[in-house]
Amino acid sequence: KVDYPLHLWREKEIKTVANVSRRDIREFLDLAAEIPIQPEVQEFALEEANQALRELKERKIRGAKVLRVG
Known part of the structure; x- marks a missing residue:
């Protein structure tokens, strides 16, 4: 029992x-x-953060994803 x-x-x-x-x-x-x-x-521009997160969620990550700010 929890x-x-x-x-x-x-x-x-x-x-x-x-x-x-x-x-x-x-x-x-x-x-x-x-x-x-x-x-x-x-690399992803900050505006592409949702795409990077979607790929992370869908396990389409190979290597490293980096958000570029500025």
Whole structure:
């Protein structure tokens, strides 16, 4: 049974811990330096914010979407 005041009321905070060692990071960065990674970034003018949000909602996001202000 869900106790509304106990389980749902007020903000909840979830914390996670990833077990990553310095060696893991070093190996990852060495590997990343060897692979030609090109991030995909699509800019939207602020006036196009609704379109960007629609694509986010419809899971049409690939890479990063950036709102350009000004």
